[in-house]
Amino acid sequence: MKKIVFVGMLLWISQWGMAQPPIGEPLVHTYSIVAVDSVTGEIGAAVQSHWFSVGSLVIWAEAGVGAVATQSFVNVSFGPRGLELLKQGKSPQEALDQLLAEDEGRDYRQVAIIDAQGNSAAFTGRKCIAEAGHLTGRWFSVQANLMLKATVWEAMARAFKNTRGPLAERLVAALEAAEAEGGDIRGKQSAALLVVRAKSTGKVWEDRLIDLRVEDHPNPVQELKRLLKVYRAYEHMNAGDVAMEKGDVAGALAEYGAAEKLLPENLEIQFWHAVALVNAGRFQQALPIFSRIFQKDRNWQILIPRLIPNGLLKVTEEQLETLKGL
Secondary structure, three states, X not given: OHHHHHHHHHHHHHHOOOOOOOOOOOEEOEEEEEEEOOOOOOEEEEEEEOOOOHHHOOEEEEOOOEEEXXXXXXXXXXXXXXXXXXXXXXXXXXXXXXXXXXXXXHHHEEEEEEEOOOOEEEEEOOOOOOOOEEEEEOOEEEEEOOEOOOOHHHHHHHHHHHOOOOHHHHHHHHHHHHHHOOOEOOOOOEEEEEEEOOOOOXXXXXXXXXXXXXXOOOOHHHHHHHHHHHHHHHHHHHHHHHHHHOOOHHHHHHHHHHHHHHOOOOHHHHHHXXXXXXXXXXXXXXXXXXXXXXXXXXXXXXXXXXXXXXXXXXXXHHHHHHHHOO
């Protein structure tokens, strides 16, 4: 399918007497945002396209360094190379200028770079397919090509600046605004969200805070928003586990309760909330929760005795029999 689309593009370009675009590079026409949270310093990027697995190509970020979005006829190397240039001390504009100077296909590129201090630079090649453009500002850059309307990137900028909350939610709000404005003229397929720490810990696996991808979906932005909500719920679950390890039962129950409010139908969250109640000496309070879970899926009841040997569930023999009999 990719080959057919590419041949069609070449025929279209030949018809209009234009030079051929870079051969063999993905045609990821899309809209994206790179940004830094002015309060926390978190760095992030988000993207949507009518192309499979857009997140694996377009958005790049590194803690304490910055973020890059490379799209249109994608030069994927712009991602890691752009970040490396920032680490060498170059400004976003200097890094962008060097990348483009070394690229013969620059007229077909669209790229944005932001550093950890919120300085941004962007470029839209003169041969990007209309509607195409970008808008940069302090703390962000938005860019889009092959859009239904030329108002998409302005709508993204407004949404990002006017939305309150964590960086990830503001990035998704920008994607929603693009979609509401008409989005990609071809439709929707994949989306991605990436957020890293303000400063590197030296441990890459800890620096990457959020890395969510929707590879192929009829409504990728809304699915990405749903996944972010799930992520926030499990943040509370993880915090609850940490509180339990420290003996802070009240704190753990508060975190588990917050997770359950976000995802009230999630049996996993309900189950561990009930386990925490039992371990906190609130066995009777946990019983109706366990009962609802077991009615929906008996495997959770089978799991109960397996938690006792390693100390994850602390019950008496009588209590265990009660749970088995629910």
